[in-house]
Amino acid sequence: MSKGKLIVLTAPLTEMIDHAGFFIQMAMASMPIWFEWVLNKKYPEWKNVKRFPDGTALIAPAGLRVVEEVMGREFGAENIAACYPEDLDNFVGPETRPLGVTFAAGVYTSIFGTSKQPVNSHYAELMFNSIKANPNRDGFKVIVGGSGGWQLLQTTNFRETFNVDCVIDGRAESADTVDLFRKAINGEDLPVTVEVGHPPGAEHIVFPKKPTTFGVVEMTTGCGRRCQFCMPDLNPQIDLPKDDMLAAVRSNADAGNQQISLATEDMFIWGQVHTDTPFFFPNREALLDLYKGVVETEGVEQHVLSHATMAPAVVDPKLIEELSNQLLDYSPIHVPALSSHPKHKALVPLIGFETGSVRMAKKVMPSKAVPFKIDDWPSIMINGLEVLNKNNWFPMLTLMVGNPGETDEDVKATLDFVYEMERRNLFGFLVPSVFTPLEGTRMENDHGIEHTKDLSPLQWQLIMQCWKMNMRPGMQSWWGPLSYKIGGLGFWAFRLRKTNGPNFTWAMMNFCGALPRKWMVKMGKIYGGTPLKIKTRKELLQTLRPHYWQFLREDNGDMPEAPAQAPRRQRTRLSAVG
Numbered sequence: 001m002s003k004g005k006l007i008v009l010t011a012p013l014t015e016m017i018d019h020a021g022f023f024i025q026m027a028m029a030s031m032p033i034w035f036e037w038v039l040n041k042k043y044p045e046w047k048n049v050k051r052f053p054d055g056t057a058l059i060a061p062a063g064l065r066v067v068e069e070v071m072g073r074e075f076g077a078e079n080i081a082a083c084y085p086e087d088l089d090n091f092v093g094p095e096t097r098p099l100g101v102t103f104a105a106g107v108y109t110s111i112f113g114t115s116k117q118p119v120n121s122h123y124a125e126l127m128f129n130s131i132k133a134n135p136n137r138d139g140f141k142v143i144v145g146g147s148g149g150w151q152l153l154q155t156t157n158f159r160e161t162f163n164v165d166c167v168i169d170g171r172a173e174s175a176d177t178v179d180l181f182r183k184a185i186n187g188e189d190l191p192v193t194v195e196v197g198h199p200p201g202a203e204h205i206v207f208p209k210k211p212t213t214f215g216v217v218e219m220t221t222g223c224g225r226r227c228q229f230c231m232p233d234l235n236p237q238i239d240l241p242k243d244d245m246l247a248a249v250r251s252n253a254d255a256g257n258q259q260i261s262l263a264t265e266d267m268f269i270w271g272q273v274h275t276d277t278p279f280f281f282p283n284r285e286a287l288l289d290l291y292k293g294v295v296e297t298e299g300v301e302q303h304v305l306s307h308a309t310m311a312p313a314v315v316d317p318k319l320i321e322e323l324s325n326q327l328l329d330y331s332p333i334h335v336p337a338l339s340s341h342p343k344h345k346a347l348v349p350l351i352g353f354e355t356g357s358v359r360m361a362k363k364v365m366p367s368k369a370v371p372f373k374i375d376d377w378p379s380i381m382i383n384g385l386e387v388l389n390k391n392n393w394f395p396m397l398t399l400m401v402g403n404p405g406e407t408d409e410d411v412k413a414t415l416d417f418v419y420e421m422e423r424r425n426l427f428g429f430l431v432p433s434v435f436t437p438l439e440g441t442r443m444e445n446d447h448g449i450e451h452t453k454d455l456s457p458l459q460w461q462l463i464m465q466c467w468k469m470n471m472r473p474g475m476q477s478w479w480g481p482l483s484y485k486i487g488g489l490g491f492w493a494f495r496l497r498k499t500n501g502p503n504f505t506w507a508m509m510n511f512c513g514a515l516p517r518k519w520m521v522k523m524g525k526i527y528g529g530t531p532l533k534i535k536t537r538k539e540l541l542q543t544l545r546p547h548y549w550q551f552l553r554e555d556n557g558d559m560p561e562a563p564a565q566a567p568r569r570q571r572t573r574l575s576a577v578g
Contacts, residue, residue: 004093004136006079007071007181009064009100011146012124013085016060017046018213018259028119029104036119049084055091057082058255062216062263063146064102065208067172071100074178075185082210085127092134098184099131101164102146132163141165141184145172147231159192170196173206198235205240207248211255214304217248219262220270224279225309227352227365229400229435229443232265239273246293253299259332260294261304267349268312268319280370281551282312284319291323295330303330305349308395310384311369314537317387318556323347324391337473338427339392346394348429353381353397356417357410360403364443371548372540378417379535385426397428399466401459402435402449411458412527418465419529427473430466453501460500460507461526468511 010016014028024043031039039046050058060068060082072080081091092099103124131142142164144152149167152158159165168180174196183190198221199205205218222237223230249260264270269279271286295303305327313320328345336344352368355361361368361377369380388395399414418430434455435448449455455463506525509515521528535543538558549560 002090002093004096005081005091006075006095006185007081007098007100008088008091008096008140009060009068009071009080009082009102010085010088010127011061011064011102012120012127013047013049014120014123015103016057016084016213017049018059018215019045019048019050025120028123031119033117033119033122036122039119051084051087054081055083055087057084057087059211059213059257061102061146062208062212062218063172064100065210065212066206067100067102067145067177068210069206069208070172070178071181075181085123085130088130088134092136092140094136094139096136096140097187098141098143098181100181101127101131101142101144103144103148104146128162128164137163141190143168143180143184143190145169166190167193168196169193171198173199173204199238200236202238202240205238205244207244209248209251211252211257215249215252215257215260215300216263217245217252217260219245219264219267219306220273221265223265223309224269225266225365225367225370227354227368229354229364229441230265231441234441237269237273237279239270242290242293245290246297249294249297249300253297256299258299259302259304260297260300261306262290262294264306264308267306267308277551278371278548280311280315281548282316282319284316284322284553287319288322288326291326295327301330302332303327304332305347308349308351309368310351310353310381311372313384313387313393314380314540315371316553316556317537318553320387320391320393324393328392335394335473338389338394341392346392349393349395351395351397351428353399353428353430355399355403355410356381356414357406358413360406360410360413363405364403371544373543376535376540376543378413378420378532379540381417382420382424382426382532382534383537383540385421385428386424388428389426395428396431398431398433400435401432401463402455404435404443404446404448406435408456408458411456411462412530415458415462415465415527416529416532418462418469420532420534422469423531427469429470432463432466452499453503455500455503457503457506458527460504461510464507464511 014025017024024039024046027039052058064082068080068082083091131137143166144164145168149169152162152164152167166180168177170177176194176196180190180194205221207218218240220237220239221232222235223232224237245262252260268282268287270290271283272279272281275283277283291303294300324347327347328341331345331347333346333348334344335346339346354365354368356378358375358377361374366374368374369377372380401411403410421428434452506520510517510520510526517526517528520526541552541558542560544552544560546560546562552559
């Protein structure tokens with residue numbers, strides 16, 4: 001019988017796969033478990049994971065790999081094993097002391113009290129049950145980290161429910177994290193929860209040497225825009241060294257990982273952090289050089305963008321054009337109905353749209369638009385989308401529904417923006433989510449909507465209009481809209497009308513196209529929208545503070561002009577007469 005590894009690390013199976021495609025994890029985060037058969041049919045090989053010769057996981061989440069690297073340096077790499085949850089019994093033994101688990105936030109809704117269990121939640125539950133049933137459970141401590149750890153703390157009797165000893169909030173590089181694992185190794189009692197510090201500078205960030213899911217390599221930490229709801233933005237703004245990143249890229253490629261994604265809260269701040277130029281004016285040359293180095297690394301065949309913000313696309317459209325020339329050929333994402341690329345490839349960064357209401361934007365994200373004013377948020381988003389779409393960028397646009405203090409007028413303003421996208425034939429994958437207060441953010445004590453039946457008719461219309469817009473690229477055949485209408489109405493009648501309540505009805509009718517939109521607007525069942533007055537790029541640039549003009553690039557055009565000074569009036573001197 002194996003004595004086991006001293007430290008064993010794992011995560012839910014759904015977070016340790018990437019070979020089935022970029023979008024499968026998003027589907028698993030939202031589809032209920034009873035819908036898993038669709039994923040099994042679409043991706044029949046998704047559970048067939050690969051292993052190193054010693055049985056450890058060939059692919060693991062980047063955060064777990066960092067823990068593995070840090071603990072390997074401290075306690076010996078030979079004493080650490082990162083494995084798939086189904087292999088835990090092969091590595092957990094009588095000499096195992098800490099067992100580290102990581103999982104992500106915002107997807108495990110059923111574990112934490114609701115009835116609609118996503119696929120991710122189901123597999124997380126299986127993992128925790130497997131750990132609880134391990135015959136050596138009394139001999140080791142279970143330490144949970146990752147962005148989802150805070151959700152455990154909000155669950156009544158979480159230690160008994162999930163058999164967890166400690167939840168840690170923070171990064172593995174912290175000395176406090178190492179001390180916590182050392183206490184577990186020594187058999188000492190652990191606190192229920194520990195908050196550890198973030199590395200103060202790039203020199204303290206650890207890059208793993210083993211392959212990560214989706215080839216994730218850390219690019220920056222923090223963002224600098226200080227949105228009230230955002231947890232990563234609380235971290236210090238750091239851009240990481242190019243040489244270290246490329247070394248991590250090579251480690252992935254050498255292990256057969258052909259796809260790379262540079263992880264960041266905003267790709268456009270890299271190369272411009274703590275320089276004489278404000279971070280919201282991108283360093284074009286540095287970014288082009290970095291991404292060129294990534295995609296030209298031997299063995300890299302695919303590259304996927306991470307998070308970005310919209311304002312830089314308005315500030316430097318030429319950067320978007322040149323990045324497209326570098327990266328489009330390496331994208332694994334195809335959007336045939338929209339892309340002008342010869343192979344219909346597209347770049348799909350994740351961009352926070354959040355709301356079309358200027359009032360709400362001022363409240364929850366007043367610096368989101370810098371260097372522009374948040375008052376121009378809809379114009380910034382429209383202008384940015386025009387630049388991105390022109391260059392085959394079709395971003396994931398996240399937005400929040402049910403923000404604290406949100407009114408019907410705020411929801412209408414966001415619907416107006418969505419309709420404006422439709423009128424201008426612009427496209428982004430609109431991804432609505434119900435506001436969830438994240439622990440540690442400035443809005444952690446606020447309350448959102450807890451049950452879908454509590455959503456208003458307007459909120460439901462916004463959510464379903466977003467998904468209707470997302471379906472446009474797939475509605476090109478003659479039979480598509482018809483089957484879509486019949487299937488949607490059937491699904492509503494069979495399940496959704498009971499699940500989501502009466503406020504959902506007309507939003508679903510609009511989604512399916514059961515009746516013409518104009519008819520439903522005239523009947524007063526849905527909101528028809530109001531056209532927006534959108535500023536041009538030149539008008540937006542003219543609103544910048546004059547001392548920012550020096551950071552604009554002339555090759556983008558539309559340079560601001562100083563207002564003409566009124567001519568001075570000549571004073572007439574009167575002579576005394578007499």
